[in-house]
Amino acid sequence: MLRTSVSAICLALALASGSAQAETVFPAKLAGHAYIPAASFIPAPADAPSDAKVSGKFTTGVRVDAVGTVPGDTGALHGRRLTGLSLPFEGQPLQGLSGFAMTLADDGSIWAITDNGYGSKANSPDTLLFFHKVAPNYEDGTVDVRETIFLSDPDRKVPFRIAYEGTESRYLTGADFDLESIQVIGEDVWIGEEFGPYLIKAGLDGKVKAVYPTMMDGQLVKSVDHPTISGLSKPGVDWTVPRSGGYEGLALQPGTGLLWGMLEKPLVGEDGQPIGSYLPVLAFDPEKGEWTGQSFKFALAEGATAIGDFNFIDETRALVIERDNGEGDPSLKCEGEAKPDCFPNPAMLKRIVLIDTATIDADGFVRRIGHIDLMNIADPDGKNRLETVAGRDLTGIMTFPFFTIENVMAVSDTQIVVAMDNNLPFSSGRQLNAPADNEFILLDVPEMLAAR
Known part of the structure; x- marks a missing residue:
């Protein structure tokens, strides 16, 4: 595989646009659907700071201690539609599933990572970081x-001051890292963060x-949120x-x-603008604990x-x-200014995409x-368990109209599992004014x- 330096990437302004050629669109059929309800919470560990017992106290820019007093909405990009859940929350939200490991756990469950909490360093210092073993049950639609x-x-081992630095337990929070991808190798869990x-x-x-900084051609690579x-x-x-541009995939x-x-x-x-429309992909040797220098580029399709x-x-x-960055069915696209019904x-x-x-x-x-195409999944057997608000007939069709779809793995030679990050309480998708659940879909894609 090819080696790509930071300087080489910076010079390749026009390469990606000509690299994404026409490709085959394969069919997909819904074989199962399960979900974790949006309002699902877990308690902080008993030895965690008392601050972690209530999360989401800092999402407005000022401290808010009163539970359930700050309405969640979809943000400016999506019309600030209310989602029906209000911060802060008692406990830690289970939400934000942001990556699946390639291999299953010994009990057959999926290793899944939850992201940093509420989306930034500033608003997530009281959200704890964790990963799970989860098992979707497509027979009854639940997730264990x-x-x-x-x-x-x-x-x-963390090379900078963490939010809970002076505590004995030293739990990590969303002010320290933004976890986005996961792999498990033997007794080690490897996590890509942003x-x-x-x-x-x-x-x-x-x-x-251990914590490894990103190296590309011998140079340290940093994000705007680097400490x-x-x-x-x-x-x-x-x-x-x-x-939000770091290791979404590992x-x-x-x-x-x-x-x-x-x-x-x-x-x-x-100039602060993207260099082309492609993503660098870098190789790391987990046995040696070092970057190999190998890399390749993934060209984004137009609109992605x-x-x-x-x-x-x-x-x-x-x-x-x-x-893309959209959410909601395109048949209800607002004409002109944003309104509550679009x-x-x-x-x-x-x-x-298969590469x-x-x-x-x-x-x-x-x-x-x-x-x-996750917006056009065949559902002839009526496996879909959740209604989608739309201005079109969705009979026999499952659509996955979520802002952040962040989990995929193959489970057999013919099937894959896809799941999304529901950004609780800030994303919707199926409905105009209800929070998105953590959905898992099993797809036949032979x-x-x-x-x-």
Whole structure:
């Protein structure tokens, strides 16, 4: 695979636009549907600071201690529609599933990571970081959360001051890291995060063993949220990874044993604008604990803004979630200004893309074999369990119109599981004014998984 330096990426302004060629669209059929209800919470560990017993106290810019007094809404991008849940919350929200490990746990459950809480360093200092073992039951539509493991830093491996620095337990919070992807190798849990961006190595007990900064061609790569970045820093010089642009995907490659970290968004130049429309993907050797220097580029399709997850299905082929920033069915797109009965920025592009890392072109771009359309999933058997508000007939169709779809893995030679991050209490999608649940969909996609 090709080696790409920061300087080379910064010069390649026009490469991506010509690299995303026409590709096959494969069919997808809904085989199962399960979900965790939006308002699902878990208590903080008994030895966590009392501050963690109530989360979401800092989402308004000022401290709010009164539980349930700050209405959640979808934000300016999506018309500030109320979602019906109010912050702060008693306990920690289970929400925000943001990545699946490639392999199942010993009990057959899925290793899943929850992200940093409420979306930024500033508003998430009282949200704890954790990963889970979860098992969707497609027969009754429920999801069994079998175990939740909280991340902590008792051995002081984190190279900067954490929010709960002076505590004995030293649990990590959303002010420390933004967790977005996960892989499990033996007794080690590897996590891709966005603030550094860093790779975090932890034990199955959640205790951090090491934190690795991102290196590209021998240079340190930082995001705008890196702990050393200040308000006087310059884009394209002091940092090149935009906010929420770190390791949304972390894939474990069979055969080589390498971890491949895929950035969520394109790098930026000195003007603060994206450099092309592609994402760097970097190789890390978990045995040596170092970046290998190998890399390739994933070209975003026209209309796509980011990826949501990345997992191999064999030694060279992998699945990538590709998405835009929209939510809600496009049949209810607002005409003119945003109103309560429409979606100002509906979902238009939500895909699972199949790539082949054995084929990299002369410019470093990986081959896109084809994709399925998550906005148009066949549902002839009526497996869909949740109503979707729309201005069109959705009979026989399952659509997945969510802002952040962030989990995908193959579970057999013919099926994959896809799930989303519901950004509680800030995202909707199926309804105009109700919070999104944590949905899991089992999809029959034999043609895509067999494609070469």
